[in-house]
Amino acid sequence: MDPMLVVERQAQQTDSKILLLVMDGLGDTPNAQGQTPLSAAAKPNLDRLAREGSCGRFDPVGPGITPGSGPGHLALFGYDPTEYEIGRGVLSAVGIDFPLQPGDVAARFNFCTLDAQGNIVDRRAGRIPTEENRRLVAKLRQIKVEGVQLFVETESEHRGVLVLRGEGLSPMLADTDPQKTGVPPLPVRALVPEAEATAALVAQFVVQALQLLTGEPQASGLLLRGFDSLPQIPPLSQRFRLRPLCVATYPMYRGLARLVGMHVVEPPADLADIPRVLAKHLAGHDFVFVHVKYTDKAGEDGDFQRKRQVVEEVDRLLPELLACGFEVVVVTADHATPVALASHSWHPVPALLWAPGRAFVDDVQEFTEKACMGGALGRLPLRFLLAEALACAGKLAKFGA
Amino acid sequence: MDPMLVVERQAQQTDSKILLLVMDGLGDTPNAQGQTPLSAAAKPNLDRLAREGSCGRFDPVGPGITPGSGPGHLALFGYDPTEYEIGRGVLSAVGIDFPLQPGDVAARFNFCTLDAQGNIVDRRAGRIPTEENRRLVAKLRQIKVEGVQLFVETESEHRGVLVLRGEGLSPMLADTDPQKTGVPPLPVRALVPEAEATAALVAQFVVQALQLLTGEPQASGLLLRGFDSLPQIPPLSQRFRLRPLCVATYPMYRGLARLVGMHVVEPPADLADIPRVLAKHLAGHDFVFVHVKYTDKAGEDGDFQRKRQVVEEVDRLLPELLACGFEVVVVTADHATPVALASHSWHPVPALLWAPGRAFVDDVQEFTEKACMGGALGRLPLRFLLAEALACAGKLAKFGA
Numbered sequence: 001m002d003p004m005l006v007v008e009r010q011a012q013q014t015d016s017k018i019l020l021l022v023m024d025g026l027g028d029t030p031n032a033q034g035q036t037p038l039s040a041a042a043k044p045n046l047d048r049l050a051r052e053g054s055c056g057r058f059d060p061v062g063p064g065i066t067p068g069s070g071p072g073h074l075a076l077f078g079y080d081p082t083e084y085e086i087g088r089g090v091l092s093a094v095g096i097d098f099p100l101q102p103g104d105v106a107a108r109f110n111f112c113t114l115d116a117q118g119n120i121v122d123r124r125a126g127r128i129p130t131e132e133n134r135r136l137v138a139k140l141r142q143i144k145v146e147g148v149q150l151f152v153e154t155e156s157e158h159r160g161v162l163v164l165r166g167e168g169l170s171p172m173l174a175d176t177d178p179q180k181t182g183v184p185p186l187p188v189r190a191l192v193p194e195a196e197a198t199a200a201l202v203a204q205f206v207v208q209a210l211q212l213l214t215g216e217p218q219a220s221g222l223l224l225r226g227f228d229s230l231p232q233i234p235p236l237s238q239r240f241r242l243r244p245l246c247v248a249t250y251p252m253y254r255g256l257a258r259l260v261g262m263h264v265v266e267p268p269a270d271l272a273d274i275p276r277v278l279a280k281h282l283a284g285h286d287f288v289f290v291h292v293k294y295t296d297k298a299g300e301d302g303d304f305q306r307k308r309q310v311v312e313e314v315d316r317l318l319p320e321l322l323a324c325g326f327e328v329v330v331v332t333a334d335h336a337t338p339v340a341l342a343s344h345s346w347h348p349v350p351a352l353l354w355a356p357g358r359a360f361v362d363d364v365q366e367f368t369e370k371a372c373m374g375g376a377l378g379r380l381p382l383r384f385l386l387a388e389a390l391a392c393a394g395k396l397a398k399f400g401a
Numbered sequence: 402m403d404p405m406l407v408v409e410r411q412a413q414q415t416d417s418k419i420l421l422l423v424m425d426g427l428g429d430t431p432n433a434q435g436q437t438p439l440s441a442a443a444k445p446n447l448d449r450l451a452r453e454g455s456c457g458r459f460d461p462v463g464p465g466i467t468p469g470s471g472p473g474h475l476a477l478f479g480y481d482p483t484e485y486e487i488g489r490g491v492l493s494a495v496g497i498d499f500p501l502q503p504g505d506v507a508a509r510f511n512f513c514t515l516d517a518q519g520n521i522v523d524r525r526a527g528r529i530p531t532e533e534n535r536r537l538v539a540k541l542r543q544i545k546v547e548g549v550q551l552f553v554e555t556e557s558e559h560r561g562v563l564v565l566r567g568e569g570l571s572p573m574l575a576d577t578d579p580q581k582t583g584v585p586p587l588p589v590r591a592l593v594p595e596a597e598a599t600a601a602l603v604a605q606f607v608v609q610a611l612q613l614l615t616g617e618p619q620a621s622g623l624l625l626r627g628f629d630s631l632p633q634i635p636p637l638s639q640r641f642r643l644r645p646l647c648v649a650t651y652p653m654y655r656g657l658a659r660l661v662g663m664h665v666v667e668p669p670a671d672l673a674d675i676p677r678v679l680a681k682h683l684a685g686h687d688f689v690f691v692h693v694k695y696t697d698k699a700g701e702d703g704d705f706q707r708k709r710q711v712v713e714e715v716d717r718l719l720p721e722l723l724a725c726g727f728e729v730v731v732v733t734a735d736h737a738t739p740v741a742l743a744s745h746s747w748h749p750v751p752a753l754l755w756a757p758g759r760a761f762v763d764d765v766q767e768f769t770e771k772a773c774m775g776g777a778l779g780r781l782p783l784r785f786l787l788a789e790a791l792a793c794a795g796k797l798a799k800f801g802a
Binding site: 029030034057059061062063064065066067068069070071072080081082083085086087088091226340341344345346347348369370373374378379 | 402404405406407408411758759761762763764775776777779780781785786787788789790791792797798799800801802
């Protein structure tokens, strides 16, 4: 049996509070000087937590597997990320607060630029401004397709969300985005026979959309991808008796938090605003997920110094966060985004677990990828990090007599 | 879900090449001076790879479990060795290039010496020469048993292979080898009712064989063991989209490689011949399994110095192997064969993973069992080592949105 099922069974509600601080894409690989953004950063508060607690490394999905944001966060929240798959369409829909219902089929779309022959010239329509997106979406909302209710929503820039609501829909549709230019969008295609009817409905939407977009200088076409329906994920309150709170700025992470039943509050304006938002909403919650996006962004840009600076900024926030009163603090990532690769990677993420009097105080003196190799937590699948945190918070009863 | 299923799903073909160099039985335990054959060896090339890459330790089957060569190699090739069992008979048959078919039942046999009372005097018939074996096998090929096609094959010295081909055969038969002298061979016995018919066929073969062998001075009898049928193992090309090549001298390892769909080429004449054979056949392949037997042999003989020397010889081959052009190099073992035990053992095997710009460069400075304890790979089940190698080779797409 997966030990996480035992964790579920032994979970008990207590007043103790856990802070899960996720620095997206935090893990990295050493550069020629043996340094990572994390090891190069001046971060006295994180180092103190590492010194006073346990450190280790965690595999979001498994050795060698590079996770998207969905699987990485599911693992952080104690779920087996191979058990629940969340398509891009669902992520986008919940990320813009769209009240997705079971059975709805959601897809992400990009506005794109087509030439006179209908071939794709720009897959992102010149990254049109979000306001322009809203004007176009208002047009597309005129589209009616018999037998299904349609929702067209702006996400940002060239990105939007299409939701179909009706009876007997199937999300098993292929992307229409060919992922290259110089060719036309792919036709809407069912991946299984049961999805033929849904494919026909989407095809009707696409035909009408193209008519409405004809003549637009940039957004003259539409590419759909990531068709999916809401997965049935048991909420954190049910699995671990937690009362979870999400403090996150970016829509996708807010959406992920909502999928596991977190109470998602207003987005902080910037990093410095996080402690205020957290303090405002903490009452009544015992598990707080704080998401920081900028480490990942810097990693994706291959920017060592900026990634280091973000770590330092987060470090400066820590005293204020801790002042809110947490018995347990976890700092880690959903996946590594090494500067050298400028993309997500498969490397295990570093983690620290601080819980005075509860966590094993190992000999790790600083919070770095290498120091974490010698830590008390070893190398484990990421979903077990929540189990360690729950134990330190006194939220897991003894198993067996 | 086993993360290796995700690895399967995310596998993609690329041109990058992986070298899996297996030094059979490489792992060892420290002697009174704290040294192992590996740590005592002068091996500048292996040490350099360790310094430039990641190290770790891997459990072929699981903690405490001593693997045979079959399970050890299945794990090296990314298979769960508890999922596929390969009997001795099948290993021997595929190891001599016998074209075993699904449904065939194969058994290993030993010629043995019987006394006048029919009791076993020597279970290996004085280790008769292989030529003598061939003469006796030619005799046994006269045997006809109604309802089944029989194949009798020489393996080497006193060892041979019996294969039955026909309808409705079952491999669920007990060994006839009592594993001791002074007693007669055991009768052929079915382990389940469905195998009664097959047992009767084999018994007829044994009776005729004894008649033909009567009067032979050494090989006057026959002991059968390891009845088994070909397991249905999905090939590496299907599971991981690899185009695998096997460079191995010993029949059993060539047979194991064939079982997972490797292209098995001519055996190198000796260690020094490996680079030539590899270079000759490398084109069109992206995963090369090189097997070195002699570390295991030295371990089985309890010969510390010889095991050390084999490591040194392999080390000297490395520059020539690397010159063939590999993006990823893995050096490890299928199991430990500690000199002190003179047999396979359960200890995790040391491993190094070299992949410039991709593998995490940890602080390990040399390739030894002890140094590997502090490496970036930690301690993992052996089948995950392939996942790490595939990731470093860029052969695994991101999982999830």
